[in-house]
Amino acid sequence: MTTKKKWTVIPGFLALAAAATLLSAYSGASSSQGKVVEQPIKFIHNPHVEKVGMNCLYCHSQANKAMDPGNASVATCMGCHTLVKTDSPEIQKLTEYWNKKEPIPWNRVHKVPDYVQFPHMRHVNAGVTCQTCHGEIQKQGAAGVGEGYKPVEQAASLNMGWCINCHVQGYNPAEGARLAGLPDSVVQALKNEPVKKARYDCAVCHY
Ligand code: HEC
Ligand code: HEC
Numbered sequence: 001m002t003t004k005k006k007w008t009v010i011p012g013f014l015a016l017a018a019a020a021t022l023l024s025a026y027s028g029a030s031s032s033q034g035k036v037v038e039q040p041i042k043f044i045h046n047p048h049v050e051k052v053g054m055n056c057l058y059c060h061s062q063a064n065k066a067m068d069p070g071n072a073s074v075a076t077c078m079g080c081h082t083l084v085k086t087d088s089p090e091i092q093k094l095t096e097y098w099n100k101k102e103p104i105p106w107n108r109v110h111k112v113p114d115y116v117q118f119p120h121m122r123h124v125n126a127g128v129t130c131q132t133c134h135g136e137i138q139k140q141g142a143a144g145v146g147e148g149y150k151p152v153e154q155a156a157s158l159n160m161g162w163c164i165n166c167h168v169q170g171y172n173p174a175e176g177a178r179l180a181g182l183p184d185s186v187v188q189a190l191k192n193e194p195v196k197k198a199r200y201d202c203a204v205c206h207y
């Protein structure tokens with residue numbers, strides 16, 4: 001960045017700081033942090049990620065390529081569940097969708113307003129781990145589909161102050177790796193990695 005460019009950023013930053021303060025005062029009411037929604041099938045991440053060792057991209061295969069991460073087709077699920085746990089009522093529901101050739105109408109949990117653009121691929125390719133924003137998804141459903149079942153929860157506020165805070169302060173790779181449950185050796189190795197900052201002028205996120 002040239003010196004000239006650096007200075008032109010400052011007035012913008014002040015306006016932004018003011019806007020962010022205003023918004024964060026307001027965000028307590030608008031935040032949906034902790035939000036959960038019921039799902040047509042009690043899908044649980046834990047056995048897939050921690051027992052089977054599936055990568056997030058196995059099902060959310062567009063996360064490093066597109067704005068939206070996408071989700072597994074019923075055919076992908078059935079690749080295992082024609083054989084795995086067929087006695088489970090949840091798998092029987094899955095099989096019904098498969099037999100009817102219908103997609104599963106998953107209910108959306110994380111959502112930013114339409115006037116905000118959130119490109120998954122930019123974050124994923126910059127090395128920001130999913131768990132930095134979505135919490136420890138790999139633990140979701142560790143108690144199974146019975147009494148202890150908990151659906152996916154919105155881990156962060158997703159409000160403007162939250163986005164800008166990271167863009168300005170920078171993403172900490174060691175902290176991101178820790179949240180992703182990566183081995184301690186990996187976390188330690190990232191300790192001296194510089195934080196990754198991103199642009200924060202209004203037009204970056206607003207069309
Ligand atoms: C076996 C396929 C599969 C794998 C592997 C998987 N997911 Fe999912 N994920 C799903 C399905 C199906 C849903 C929709 C049901 C739900 O929300 O519980 C979902 C929902 C989500 C949601 C909530 C989406 C929303 O509506 O906001 C997030 C966030 C998420 N997954 C992140 C991850 C992350 C991070 C990983 C890796 C640690 C991962 N997933 C691995 C299948 C998978
Ligand atoms: C690579 C194989 C594989 C794929 C693909 C897969 N699963 Fe699974 N699934 C498993 C395994 C293994 C378990 C754990 C079974 C156990 O507890 O014995 C499991 C458990 C489940 C359970 C919990 C069932 C219960 O009663 O405990 C649900 C629900 C489920 N899967 C739904 C899905 C859905 C929906 C998809 C597609 C989005 C999917 N699975 C894709 C292997 C897979």
Ligand code: HEC
Nearest residue numbers: 056060063068069110111112118123124128129130133158
């Ligand atoms: C920098 C924060 C951040 C990171 C990193 C991130 N996400 Fe998201 N995710 C979000 C936000 C914000 C939304 C809501 C986006 C929207 O409404 O357009 C979202 C939405 C989703 C959804 C629901 C989208 C839909 O179309 O149904 C899934 C699934 C998801 N993320 C999975 C993942 C996975 C898997 C990864 C890692 C490979 C990941 N995310 C990394 C912030 C993040």
Ligand code: HEC
Nearest residue numbers: 015016019112116158159160163164167200201202204205
């Ligand atoms: C890093 C991404 C990002 C940047 C940069 C950004 N915004 Fe936002 N903005 C968001 C998100 C996400 C929301 C929606 C969530 C919320 O209301 O906090 C939002 C919401 C808003 C809203 C609606 C507030 C409401 O509560 O209805 C206004 C107005 C706004 N932004 C103005 C601005 C202005 C002006 C700038 C530049 C000074 C800016 N934004 C920069 C992400 C961003």
Ligand code: HEC
Nearest residue numbers: 117118122126132162163166167171196197198199204205
């Ligand atoms: C935990 C840190 C973190 C959070 C939270 C975060 N971002 Fe980012 N964002 C980044 C990083 C790192 C990049 C990548 C910059 C790069 O590629 O050089 C980025 C890039 C972007 C870009 C592309 C910027 C460009 O130069 O074109 C947009 C747009 C964006 N983020 C929007 C958002 C919005 C909207 C939110 C909130 C809903 C958000 N981000 C939350 C870290 C974050």
